[in-house]
Amino acid sequence: MENFENITIIKKANIYFNGNVTSRTILFANGEKKTLGIMMSGEYEFGTGDKELMEIMAGNLDVLLPGNNEWINFTAGQSFEVPANSSFKLVVKEVTDYCCSYGE
Amino acid sequence: MENFENITIIKKANIYFNGNVTSRTILFANGEKKTLGIMMSGEYEFGTGDKELMEIMAGNLDVLLPGNNEWINFTAGQSFEVPANSSFKLVVKEVTDYCCSYGE
Numbered sequence: 001m002e003n004f005e006n007i008t009i010i011k012k013a014n015i016y017f018n019g020n021v022t023s024r025t026i027l028f029a030n031g032e033k034k035t036l037g038i039m040m041s042g043e044y045e046f047g048t049g050d051k052e053l054m055e056i057m058a059g060n061l062d063v064l065l066p067g068n069n070e071w072i073n074f075t076a077g078q079s080f081e082v083p084a085n086s087s088f089k090l091v092v093k094e095v096t097d098y099c100c101s102y103g104e
Numbered sequence: 105m106e107n108f109e110n111i112t113i114i115k116k117a118n119i120y121f122n123g124n125v126t127s128r129t130i131l132f133a134n135g136e137k138k139t140l141g142i143m144m145s146g147e148y149e150f151g152t153g154d155k156e157l158m159e160i161m162a163g164n165l166d167v168l169l170p171g172n173n174e175w176i177n178f179t180a181g182q183s184f185e186v187p188a189n190s191s192f193k194l195v196v197k198e199v200t201d202y203c204c205s206y207g208e
Contacts, residue, residue, distance in 0.1 A: 002115040009113060009130060011106040011203060012161050013142055019199030022142045024128055026113060038117055038126045038142065057116050095123030099115060 004034070017044060023100070032101070039096040047087045050103040055079040059096025064089040108138070121148060127204070136205070143200040151191045154206040159183040163200025168193040 008027040014035065015022050021044060023037030039061070056078050062071040066086040074080060082088050112131040118139065119126050125148060127141030143165070160182050166175040170190040178184060186192050 003112050003131075004115060005112045006110060007113060008107050008109045009111060009140070011108060011140065013140070013201040015142075015162070015199060015201065019142065019144055022126075022199075022201075024140055027107075036113070036115065036117070036128055038119075038123065040123055040144070058119065095119060095126075097117040097119065097126075 004028075017042065020044075032103070034102065035100045037098050037100065039090070039092045039098065041092050041094065044090045044092070045087055046090070048082050048084055051084040052082045053079060053101040054082065055099045055101070057097040057099060059092065059098075060094040061096050062091040062093065108132075121146065124148075136207070138206065139204045141202050141204065143194070143196045143202065145196050145198065148194045148196070149191055150194070152186050152188055155188040156186045157183060157205040158186065159203045159205070161201040161203060163196065163202070164198040165200050166195040166197065 004026060006029060010025040013022045013024055020040040020042050021037065023035040026034050026036065056074050056076055058076050060075050062073050063080060064071050065080065065088050066083060108130060110133060114129040117126045117128055124144040124146050125141065127139040129137065129139050131137055160178050160180055162180050164179050166177050167184060168175050169192050170187060
């Protein structure tokens with residue numbers, strides 16, 4: 001089972017879309033930040049500040065990345081990057097467990 | 105914002121009830137374990153192994169504790185204990201963010 005060690009976690013969850021998307025923020029000693037989250041089935045659009053790396057641990061979703069015309073399907077073990085200061089759309093088809101890493 | 109520091113988090117979520125209840129497990133250097141979780145609206149029954157302390161960070165739920173005849177309402181800032189090796193019922197009325205501590 002993969003762990004992250006020696007981290008700080010913010011106790012309260014981040015809650016979006018009436019709880020259909022939730023995450024917890026973890027902070028690393030080197031200043032790196034990640035969120036570990038759950039998306040229930042549904043359609044969502046998110047904006048990015050920093051660049052994001054989205055890693056899918058479980059679930060099934062279609063993603064429309066910025067500048068793309070085609071939706072791409074992702075499942076467990078796959079990941080995608082989203083550029084900084086952009087937006088992307090998601091159609092979550094099965095409850096999705098993700099890890100999002102921010103910045104370079 | 106309250107944090108837990110110097111902890112290990114298991115990357116993958118614990119997923120129950122088709123994702124309507126999810127949590128992340130965090131481990132402390134002294135061996136203590138907690139889960140930080142989200143419950144969507146719905147009715148659930150859980151069994152305990154170790155004794156549990158459930159702290160509600162956000163949300164609204166009614167709880168039927170073992171041996172009780174009356175449901176008790178809990179909201180943000182409140183908490184309740186569940187004895188070891190027992191079961192309890194929950195009616196979650198608003199998306200609930202919780203912290204569960206195990207054992208003594």
